[in-house]
Amino acid sequence: MRNLLRYYANNFLQYMAVVVVFVALVILGSRYTPLSLFESYSYMMPSLGLWLAPLTMAGCRATTSLPIYFGVRRRNTFIGIQIMAVAMVLCTLALAAVGMACIKMWTTDYSVDLGPEGLPVLLAASLAMTELALLAQYVPNGGKQRTASIMLVLIMIVFAASITLGVIKAVGFPIPLFPVSVLRPGWGVFTAVCALAAVGGVALTWHYYRKAVIRL
Amino acid sequence: MTNNISMPAPQALQAAKLCKNYGKQTVLKDLDLTFEPGLIYGLIGRNGAGKTTLLGILSGQNFATGGQALYGGQPVWENSAVLSNLHFARELSASSELATLSVKRFLQAGKMFCPCWNQSFAEELVQKFELPMKKMINRLSRGQMSMVSITAALASRAPVTLLDEPTAGLDVVARERFYRILLEEYQRTGRTFVISTHIIEEAASVFEKVVILDEGKVVADQDTEDLVGQFRYISGPAALLDSALADRGVTPLQTQVLGGHKMVAVRGSEELFDELAAEDGLTVEGMNLQNVFVALCGHGDEEG
Numbered sequence: 001m002r003n004l005l006r007y008y009a010n011n012f013l014q015y016m017a018v019v020v021v022f023v024a025l026v027i028l029g030s031r032y033t034p035l036s037l038f039e040s041y042s043y044m045m046p047s048l049g050l051w052l053a054p055l056t057m058a059g060c061r062a063t064t065s066l067p068i069y070f071g072v073r074r075r076n077t078f079i080g081i082q083i084m085a086v087a088m089v090l091c092t093l094a095l096a097a098v099g100m101a102c103i104k105m106w107t108t109d110y111s112v113d114l115g116p117e118g119l120p121v122l123l124a125a126s127l128a129m130t131e132l133a134l135l136a137q138y139v140p141n142g143g144k145q146r147t148a149s150i151m152l153v154l155i156m157i158v159f160a161a162s163i164t165l166g167v168i169k170a171v172g173f174p175i176p177l178f179p180v181s182v183l184r185p186g187w188g189v190f191t192a193v194c195a196l197a198a199v200g201g202v203a204l205t206w207h208y209y210r211k212a213v214i215r216l
Numbered sequence: 217m218t219n220n221i222s223m224p225a226p227q228a229l230q231a232a233k234l235c236k237n238y239g240k241q242t243v244l245k246d247l248d249l250t251f252e253p254g255l256i257y258g259l260i261g262r263n264g265a266g267k268t269t270l271l272g273i274l275s276g277q278n279f280a281t282g283g284q285a286l287y288g289g290q291p292v293w294e295n296s297a298v299l300s301n302l303h304f305a306r307e308l309s310a311s312s313e314l315a316t317l318s319v320k321r322f323l324q325a326g327k328m329f330c331p332c333w334n335q336s337f338a339e340e341l342v343q344k345f346e347l348p349m350k351k352m353i354n355r356l357s358r359g360q361m362s363m364v365s366i367t368a369a370l371a372s373r374a375p376v377t378l379l380d381e382p383t384a385g386l387d388v389v390a391r392e393r394f395y396r397i398l399l400e401e402y403q404r405t406g407r408t409f410v411i412s413t414h415i416i417e418e419a420a421s422v423f424e425k426v427v428i429l430d431e432g433k434v435v436a437d438q439d440t441e442d443l444v445g446q447f448r449y450i451s452g453p454a455a456l457l458d459s460a461l462a463d464r465g466v467t468p469l470q471t472q473v474l475g476g477h478k479m480v481a482v483r484g485s486e487e488l489f490d491e492l493a494a495e496d497g498l499t500v501e502g503m504n505l506q507n508v509f510v511a512l513c514g515h516g517d518e519e520g
Contacts, residue, residue, distance in 0.1 A: 003328045062317050068277060070329035071299040071374070214277040216308050 004067055004076055008084040011063055015056050019048070019092055023099040031106045042103050046114050046180070049092040049126030050160045054133035057085060058153075061137045068214045078209055082202065085134065089126045093119060117181035124194035125159075131201025132156050138208040223332040224301060226253035226375035226408040227288030229274055235282030236269050236432075243269045244432045246283065251376070251410055251427075256402060258423030258440065258505075259412040262513050265429040267412040268306065271378045275304030287376070300331045305369035306380040308361040310354040319356070319364055320349040323371070330372040338371035344393070358385030366394060370401055376408040383415055391415070395422050420505040430513045440505060447508045448489050451479035452498040460495050464488060469511040481511035 026045065029038030067077045097119070103110050114122075136152045182191050229251040236244040243266045251257055251274075261267045272278030274285045276292050276299050285292040292298050323342070327333045342349065345363040353361060362385050369377050383391045399422065402409060413419050420426075426443055428436040436443055447469075450457060457478050461468060466488065468480035481503065482488075493500040503511070 007325065007328055066317070066322070066325045067329055069304075070326055070368075070372070071276075071302060072329055073294050073296050073299065075294060076296075211279040213272060213279070216306070 001076055001080075004072055004080045005083070007067060008080045011060075012084050012087055015052075015088055016091055019052055019095055022052070023048075023095050027099055027102045027106075030103055030110075042100075042107075042110065043112055045096045045100050045103070046112060046118070046122060047160070048096040048099075049089050049122060050129050053085065053088040053092055053126060054129040054156065054160070056088065057130050057133040058136065060134075062216060064134075064137075065212075065214050065216060069216055074210055078206055081134065085130050086127070089123065089130055093122055093126065114180060117183050120182040121180050121187050121191045121194075124191045124198065128194040128197040128201065129156055129160055131198045131205065135201050135205045135208070138205055138212050140208060140212075223373050223405065223407075224375050226406070227301070228253055229292075229302070229376050229408070229410075230286040231270065231274060231283070232286055233283035234270070234273060234280050234285065236266070236273060236278070237281045242432060244273075244280075247432065247434060249427065249434050249437060251408060252425075253376075253408050254406045255408060255424045256398075256422055257408070257410040258416075258419060258426040259410055259429065260414075260416055260426065260509055261412075261429035265513075266432045267429055268380050270429065271304055271306070271380050271410065271412060275299075275302045275378055277304055277306075301375045302378070303330065303369055303372040303374035303376075304378040304380070305365040305382065307384050308353060308365050310356075310358075310361070317353050318350055319347055319353060322353060322364060323349075323368060326368045326372055330374065332373035332375075334371050334373050337373075338367060341367040341370060341397070344397070345390075359387065359390060360385075362386050363390070370397065373405065374407070376410070378410045378412075380412050381414070382411060383413060383419075391418060395419065398422065416506040416509055417504055423505075426505065428509060428512055435512050436508075444503060444505055444508055446483050446485075447503045447511060448482055448484070448492075449479055449501045449503055449507070450482050450492050450498055451477065451501070452495075454478040456495070456497050460492060460498060464491070470514050481507065483511075 023045075026038055026041045029035060030042045064077065064081050067080070068074055097114065100110075100112060100114060104112075132152060133156065136156070139148060139152070180187060182188055231247050231249040234244050234247040234249075235242070243264075247266075247270065249270075259267050259271070269278060273280045274292065276285070276294070280293075287295075287298045287301060290298050292302070319342075323338055327335055327338070341347075341363075345360075345367060347360065347363055347367065348356075353364060356364065362382060366379070366382050369379055369382070383394060386394065395418075398409065398411075401407065411419060411423070420440060423440045425438065426436065426440045427434060450461070450468075452460075454473065454476050457480065461480070461482070466482055466484060468482055470481040472479045482492075489500050492498055
């Protein structure tokens with residue numbers, strides 16, 4: 001298990017390096033350049049976990065299959081993947097929060113406000129997306145399952161896009177949506193649904209992963 | 217054979233009443249088979265015979281619909297103690313899934329997870345095969361991909377190593393080199409090797425025992441020489457040959473007819489072959505492993 005954790009830690013660090021560079025670029029870009037591109041990305045910052053972690057997980061089948069190819073138990077491999085997924089989401093959100101704080105410190109008209117009550121909402125949504133991304137890879141290749149898999153990916157994209165738009169105040173969404181807080185009834189229900197989707201995703205992924213044929 | 221390398225002694229790998237279905241298609245049917253330790257096995261069969269599926273299940277990389285795989289009497293499935301003794305090197309594909317994996321990273325994973333991994337041997341093989349370590353696997357040629365999986369398989373020093381089409385895409389020089397390295401490794405370690413291949417004649421001299429799969433069932437499992445010794449081509453005038461076979465109650469496995477001349481593949485004993493050779497007008501010729509395979513799995517294909 002130690003080697004497995006080391007293996008996933010390497011993958012995690014590579015992912016984190018990308019996130020750190022991205023956040024740093026956005027912070028520096030919005031501080032020192034007048035480019036609207038960086039401003040747009042700075043408003044997307046809260047939803048970073050919704051995109052980066054699921055996108056990485058969506059292309060990691062070889063990474064997740066490799067330990068099994070070399071004789072590691074599926075159960076251990078699966079636990080390793082889950083630890084990595086949760087760590088990726090948590091660290092991405094933490095970095096996003098740091099990034100937003102930095103931008104706010106330096107830019108007077110940055111109006112995104114994500115308090116501690118908003119983080120559980122994004123955490124649940126990001127975990128749900130990450131688990132669905134993993135699930136999409138292990139859905140078997142039958143005709144119906146392939147359609148389901150494509151639908152799943154489409155739903156994920158629409159879902160992530162909706163939440164991203166939802167948390168960008170700049171697009172002028174109605175006031176009742178803000179602030180994003182788990183303590184507001186609408187967001188509370190949303191968080192609960194996402195958490196359930198994440199748990200369901202874990203269970204379904206394990207169901208398929210347990211019997212998946214390992215191909216590299 | 218000498219065993220001077222530090223690794224657990226190989227044990228018997230067994231398929232016990234294995235079944236595998238993919239949807240409605242049955243690939244393996246109640247398959248019973250034992251790979252004895254310390255031998256080189258050839259696993260041959262036609263496309264779709266179930267070779268890769270069998271090797272996948274035996275190594276825990278595929279799930280059996282029924283029955284189980286056992287190693288030293290213990291179940292293989294999700295058994296860490298057993299899985300660390302097995303390595304299944306399958307043909308790598310240039311799918312996008314491998315886009316993120318370089319040769320170096322692939323072999324590093326082997327080093328990390330295979331308890332008997334021999335790094336200096338891995339480096340030696342990388343040099344011998346001239347593998348580009350920094351290249352992504354899906355950018356390699358088919359032959360180079362085979363070399364990567366061969367390198368991992370041999371360097372894993374797993375007591376039981378299963379190789380699925382290891383020579384796919386290799387040129388004749390590389391194939392010869394592979395078999396030479398394999399035999400040297402076998403001499404050094406006494407590991408069990410199970411090699412599935414379609415290039416039968418080239419590998420026949422390497423196999424100590426051969427297992428032939430046909431439509432998900434084992435149709436032969438014995439010493440290569442003994443198996444080949446049980447088959448002969450008998451040829452001669454069609455009428456004479458037919459009556460000679462009918463008199464002895466022999467059913468030909470494969471028939472080729474050219475005008476009034478006929479040649480059949482027959483399975484039998486030395487006595488039978490001596491009797492047929494003694495008949496005027498009949499010729500008895502030996503077969504090689506490839507001919508035996510065609511006779512057993514060709515389902516009586518008649519060629520004119």
